Amino acid sequence: MADTGFFKGWLGPFKLIRRYTTRKPEPESGELGRVYEAHNVLTSNPALVLIPSESAPMEPQEEWRVRLRSQSAPPYVALEVEKAPASGRLSQLRGVLELLGTVVERLGNGEEARAHLTCLPMGPLESLKYRAGRAWRWTRASRKRTFAVCFLMYLSLRLVVHVVEMDVYGLNWDMTPRPVMQGVPVRPADARRAPALINKASVAQGPIAYPLPAKPFIDQAKAPCIPNEGEVEINGGCWVALEKRPPCFGSQAEYEGKCYLPVSARSRDKREPRSFHQ
Known part of the structure; x- marks a missing residue:
């Protein structure tokens, strides 16, 4: 009897809920228009609303309330x-009554229309209570969703604050306090990590070493060298002797039965000048 879709609209005090499908008209009677299930929002009474079509037998021209x-x-x-x-005309009243009579006739014995028109209307208090109950059910579900979102935001904020506190107060992820000197956090040396490494992948491992040159390389640190850091001066350049004995690798210099690596000149860039006594 009724369409599956809902028509959300208003006509005067009537809230149109859904459209009814009427029986096919007789050829000589013509199409009436659209018939809707409705409620009067002022009285909560059930109603039928007809929107006449262009081919309807008549169209209301006066306002009657009966x-x-x-x-x-x-x-x-x-x-x-x-x-x-x-200056109302009885012909207009008769035409409206006949139009509504035809609508009821074409609805036939439709159970949905009968159930709608015979339901007990709700008074103002009952209607208000019904609408308040629907609003409460909707807001309760909305509050649950809002609480879940706020709780997740709270957890995220606590996690960010926790990470910031660990960094400010010098805490490692294993909750080990960092030593503090004069109010400034100092990161301790990790015994599991080396202070400096040689990248073997960037050093050629050729089978033949090169002889120690007669003068320093362009990018090599020059004398004076720093003996207390393992540096030795040879031919004006600074070298570090290795434990390895010849044959040396291709990236190492061979000199008087030892293998050497040149000290980088960049290691002097941020070093303060110093002097030493031989």
Whole structure:
């Protein structure tokens, strides 16, 4: 009987809920228009609303507000007029009543329309309570979603604050305090890590060493050298003697039965000048 889709609209005090599918009209009667299940939002009474089509038998031209009443004992039918135009025509009233009669006829024995029109209307208090209950159910679900989002945001914020506190107060991830000197956090040397490494991948490992040159390389540190850091001066350049004995690797210099590596001149860039006594 009713369409699956919902029509969300208003006509005067009537809230249109959904459209009904009426029986096919007779060829001579024409199409009436669209029939909707509706509620009067002022009284909460169930209603039927017809939006006439261009081919409808008549179109209202006056504003009438009437109420129909029928009773079985004693039997009578009454037409009560609540509002009528000062120069109202009975032909207009008759045409409207006939139009509504045709609508009810074409609805036939539809169970959905019958159940809608025979339901007990809710008074103002009942209607307000019903709407408040629907709003409460919706807001309760919304509050649950909002609480979950806020809780996740709180956990994320606590995690960020925890990480910042660990960095500010000198804490490692294993919760080991860093030593503090004069209020400044100092990172201790990790016994598991070497202070300096030689990148073997960047050093050629040729089978033949080169002889120690007669003068320093362009990028080699020049004398004076720093003996207390393992440097020795040979031919004006600074070298570090290795434990390895010849044959030396191709990246090492061979001199008087030892293998040497030149000291980089860049190691002097940030070093303060110093003097030493031989």
